[in-house]
Amino acid sequence: MEMVTHDFKKLAEEALQDHRKAQVYNLRLLLKKKLAVFSLFVLVIILLSALLAPWVAPYPDQGKGAVNIEERLQPFSKKHLLGTDIYGRDLLSRVIYGARVSVFGGFFIVLMAVVIGVPLGLWAGYREGISGAIIMRTVELVLSFPSALVAMAVSIVVGAGSMTALIALIIPWWPWYTRLVQGEVLSLKNMLYIEAAQMLGYGRIYIIFRHLLPNILTPVIVMMMLDIGPAIIAIGVLSFLGLGTQPPNADWGLMVWEGAPNLLGEWWIAIVPGFAMFMLVTAFNVFGDRLKEILDPNQP
Amino acid sequence: MVKLNKCLLMVLICVLITIPAGAAEKTMMFGSPYGITTWDPSVSYSTELTYMANIYETLIKVNPPGSKELFSYVLATGFTVSDDGKGYTFSLRKGVKFHDGTPFSAEAVKFSLERTKKMGKGAAFIWADLEKIEIIDDYTVKLILKKPVPLPRIAASAYASYIMSPSVGEKGADWFDKGNDAGTGPYTIKSYKSGESWILAKFNDYWGGWEGNHVENILVKYTKEALIQLQMLQSGEAMLVGRIPIDSYSKVKTGKNTKVVYGPSYSNYMAFFNTTRPPLNKAKVRQALAHAMPYDAIIKIGFDGLGTQARGPVPNGQFGSSEKVIQYEYNLEKARKLLAEAGFPDGGFKLTLTHAAENVQEKRFAPLIQSEFKKLGIDVEIQSIVWTSQWAKAKGNPKEAQDIFLLLWWPTYSDPYETLYSLMHNEGDKPVWNLAYYANPAYDNMIRKAYEVTGSDPDKALDLYIQAQNMIQKDVPVAWLVDTVGNWPMNKKLKGLVINPAYPNVPFFYEMTIE
């Protein structure tokens, strides 16, 4: 009897290890496609610029909002590579500072959605029962309302602001993760090695963390990667409506809105930050696509 | 609107539009950001003034500043005042017809003013001191006041003093809001598509006659977007527009087919300081901040350089304004010194500034204030809130309201009392317009005295108004920012538009021609 159970355990652990090794091998494939490498490159540059904004931006004060009236409305020039806006602020610096809000905001939303959504999904999937049912009904309820409108409604009621916008966006965001994880757990639950572990008497929490979690990590990470783009756009959308970051802070959505009246004249004021958002989100999506191909070739 | 009428009208317009270029055009398109809140002349108190002033008429009209006469007569032909200043007898114009054919007479005046006063909405408060109206005969009417207030200015008000046909009877605002009108003015509402477009067409029996090349039809296309109005103007689609992006003025001014007409305006911008909350409860701090406002930059960015720094609540050019009113000049060093004296040498406090989200100018210049104050070590948080919310928040508990409130103000009628009273008189805990929560009984008394003396002794009144304004300036509950300049971007062919600040945003189409 004892020998058999030990074998089971060993088999299960070996299977897990193999799985992990396969993942590492796949990651190297990631760098094979040129497009993916290029987008990774773009991502790194933008991320670094955002992090090191005070040192990278040519005019950090203007990036933060300081006014520079004499140099208003200037097109691309040597002094101001991307031109200046209606207050004379250097657009390149503003875009770099705006990247901070967009990038970190995007990460924040997705991270919080994961922190809230994944444990709930794990619980609902593994435990099922009444608590699981309540969780899943809530998920359905939240998902049945248009997410953008929910976020807008919350922002309007609580009052505009970057923090409010971020929190307002988390509300419609987390259910996606819960649903994903719950689905995954449900299918994994019936796998042999889980049954084995249960038979061996391992506690629920232990099983969840040691066996279930690593296997759902892949789809979760893929979803996260492909989610950051939409999160960045969502932040931009709220700011464009005036419900997000407030002036004079730099924020891509806000900058596009500020520059829109000048579209027929000094068009760069609105187009430059919009293009930055486009580039960043495309980079995340292309890279995320590639990541998905490699890590999770079986899921559409 | 009857379908048949619409067809006929369409044909009419088609014919009009295809008139060969030699003849003068009489139909024009107006790209307008001024919407209709209501068409009821007793209740109207908003942007529909742009059209109301062309559809309805008042007894008397205020002339633009710089005119030889103060007033011109419209539906009245003259008036006399009783000795105690409480009785005004107007002689009325003969041969005037309302759009529905009813003849104009003293009865119409009595009906209109009483209706407005009874409904009590909009700007009806201007008639608060009206005791009763006596019909002497068909063309003579006497207005009796409770106190000797300057009635002619009130009767010339842009709001609440329109004369309408007595055939309106018991009809309410909903009848008007269908697009009906009952005025005597040169134009009548021919069609109305709420929120989209409407047509003002020539009223054939207008008492002024149609000799010459007066504009006859105005097709109004409603749009709030400045960019769209710019495009309509530049493409030649619209002869006249209300608002273009602030940075486009230089292009439009010198455009091939476009020009901008400028004129005085009584609209002004101000920043209320919350005098109940530290540190703004200290007059010295407020004085410092008044010196820190970047007036020139505000005018440059917010108004394309068009405007002057305000001095006091009464706008430049209106009776009651004067060079003798103290003005705070932009001086950062002085500001720093005053702050230090008040105990804040490096600033070190935070202020919330609120402004109306819909107001483009405020949106553009608020960051300038923020930027300047930052140089003094003061952090300003700008809150861009929908106007009604901004106002509601300010009217709540003063201790929890904003620190700085940006406001665009314009007078209802051409007398400073209303402005001075509304903005600064003591309103205690439930302010309506006194959003600095300021109380100064001496001031309240002084302006009331000035008001009652305006009719009989205008020089004394002016003196009192100046004193009153200087009283406030010492305390600086408000930083008076900009006296604006009125402007209309239009096609070069459009002539005859004269800006009259007493009737803000009103193009008097009857005076205009297209060449």
Place this chain on the structure above:
Amino acid sequence: MTLFILKRIAGLLALLLALSVLVFFFSRAIPGDVAALYVGGNAKPEQIEQARLELGLDKPLYTQYLRYMGKLFQGDMGISLRTHRPVLKDLSEKIPMSMELVLLALVLAVLLGIPIGGIAAVWQGTWVDETIKWFSAAAVSIPIFFLALLLQLLFFNFLGWFPLQGRLDSMLEFTHPIELLTGFSFVDSLVTGNLTAFFNVAWHMVLPVAALTLGPLGFIARLTRSTLLDVMTQDYILAARASGISEGVLFFRYGLRNALSPILTVIGLSVALLMLNTFFVEMIFNWPGIGYYALMAITSLDFPAVMGIAFTIGSIYVLANTATDIVRRVVDPRIK
């Protein structure tokens, strides 16, 4: 099957009820004094109080809610504070205007997206596939407000090919107004023989529809590609191929049909995405639809209109979701 549908419909009704409650309390929670706005201008406190009574704002919230729901069942959504017309009437005019754009964009996205995704799947791994992958990724990454502005800049300002905004040239609104029959200006102008307006509307529609189509197009292309790839490698396809069935039959009969279910889901999701994007497209292109109406309602705190819009849009969304669910179940009974 019937049980499933019934359960779904029951769920739908529950959701609609929850929606109505949320919408109602949201509209009351918006900061701002509605009564003051109703009076407008420089309102006096007494006038505001009077307005408050007129609007029934003095009653407790649940009473107001019940009154509202009661009227709603009779088809009365109240009077818009801004246009002074029944909200239902306003909506019935505005919704078709938006639907024009949305439906056209959806149709285009599906008609173009599925083939493009299919092509990418068939030529998997080649440069065709790579290009299409990149294009679809870019298509879903472009923020709608930026896209709209960009299209205006390129095609109006620089090239002058299409108009900047609006549904009709302003002059045509007066000389050749489109009679309101179905509310779809495309249809109405054609049916009433108003060809000038018809072509003008078509010309005006190009940019807004282009802006709306791009996102869903990329979305659908991506999904079609991956679903097809997934399905085509399934065991039963391999088995069928082994038994001699031709590629063409395999692709169209088996491949596409089984890919239909997730594609339908995506189409459902696209509708939601489109409805949100319409808001911005209408704002920027000044298209007089529901998005524009909603924007005006929110900024003027027209709470009957806001409630009407929120409830209508929410209901459409919920309905669309439920319908998609039901259709999926019908097409592919395997779905749980």
